[in-house]
Amino acid sequence: MLGTAAPATRWLLVEHPGGWAPAALDSPGIDDAVADRLHRTALSVGGRVVLVRRPGRAAVPAAARPRRWTVLDLDGRRQEGTWHRSDDLLAADAALLHGPDDSAAGDLPGPLFLVCTHGRHDVCCAVRGRPVAQALAVRWPQQTWECTHIGGDRFAANLLVVPDGTVYGGLDAARAVDVVQSHLSGSVDLEHLRGFSAHRPPVQAALAAVLRAHGPAAVGDVTPGEVVAHGGRWRVEVLGRGGLPARSEVTVRRTSQPAARLTCSASADATAYVWTAEVIDPAG
Template sequence: MTTTGRFFCADAARTRGDSFVGTAPHGTAWVLIEYRGGWPANGFDGLGLEPGTKALVFAAAQAVRARVLLIRRHGRQGPQGPPRWAVLHYDGTGAHRRHWGTWERDEDLAQIAPALSAPTFAAPAVDAPALDAPGEPGGRRPVVLVCAHGLHDACCAVRGRPVGRALSERWPELVWECTHVGGDRFAANVVVVPDGVYYGNLDAASSVAVVEEHLKGRIHAEHLRGYTDLFPPQQAAVAAVLDRFGPAGRHDYAVARTFRDEDGWQIRVTGRPPGPAAVDVVVRARRTPQNQLTCRGPATSSAVVYDAVSVRPV
């Protein structure tokens, strides 16, 4: 996808062959706020909400290092009842925690703060409106987020919106467009929460295939940026195992040990059948040459790439 005369960071990254392995931002909690108006370039931070409520939500999210994202349905559909909000939290066992509600006044968003700080997320009342995204404790499907934040970076809109349309047509109850998730040059980006799985370099066709496989419990390495509960070298190690031994479920592999030496990392990944019981992966880091990495930022910078140089079953 190219446009003559204008720089697009995702086009440039694909031309260079930039690696996206190990680029998922670390985190295990997300706040989703449905906002049907225009999204500011800096997302939630730029909204003109009631100051006290906004500060309360920001402080509560910061306390647990939760990412706050604005969401909307693709195509800015007409209002379907009051806007929704959700707090989603990853759990390493797969028993993810979820809390959701609705808001009509800015002050209603204050409900997010106790939802974030609760030791366990309360299930909604029987008659409480849900987020339209299945996810009650006990194993329903996750929320699928597509970054389409054009004011933050043009590639998020140019590449993200066709993906949002394709996924929304296939899973209208699961899919939301969202504000910036990181990694503009890897657009289109899809994040599955609260699974905490980042996918990049997607288009309409590949996004449907990737999400369909994800929902069936098969995560492939091809478009995987990483798991958000792991740090970049660990993400690269798990991706290397998936690439070598084939797709697996979100919790089929775990990082059992990480040892840092002067050359990089030695990481042991343990697995469930039919995959290998244990795999030792050696990961090395390197820096790329200076390049323009976003559409909006003309300054050049280098990026760190994590290469799995050895993958050995134990």
């Protein structure tokens, strides 16, 4: 799974308790023009738009209450608002484009845990994701949300932690609670780690390799330095803190798996990349 987190450094979370279309922004209540604008803005800033709803949701009429939106940056900055009509999301689009306005920030209860349950995108995400979302909601009710597609359906159930952007996969209800508790305690769970969405796939694999060799450690204890590409290989400098080496060099290689049916909804076989990383030696 390593190196498979979809890159993003800014997230727009839009509360949408109704049904989700296969393509999230095509969902009822979001005008085509607004959806297109949000999509283009996200692409321009390296961000993602994710629809969210509470686990175990009841049917809520669209006009019953304002729905929330939140823009989160990797550095923890945030901005929140509400919307009744699709046009109200233009304020969210501005925050997504320019970054959160700290003066408008609300109080978040801590990291948010987004579990993909997007069944109309891939049924495996709903079948495997909903029990995980329910289990996390029992322990962290204010921080847990179901969400639309975040990539890697074949690794369901998938969990995205924001704002730090860590992605875990292959979870079940029991293991998910342990993984989140470990994450909050400052120890990345390497068995279920897919990667860190702040970085490109080869860098994700290199950071994970250092954590595996010298951890346990937290997400923020490893950062990339110089990255040099040579065809299908990369040399990645990893800077560590705490109990990790101050500097490590990692070689990363990309190979392709044999074609296979990768997801529940796949109509044909496809190939996928595999990232392997080896720590050469710590230095510095």
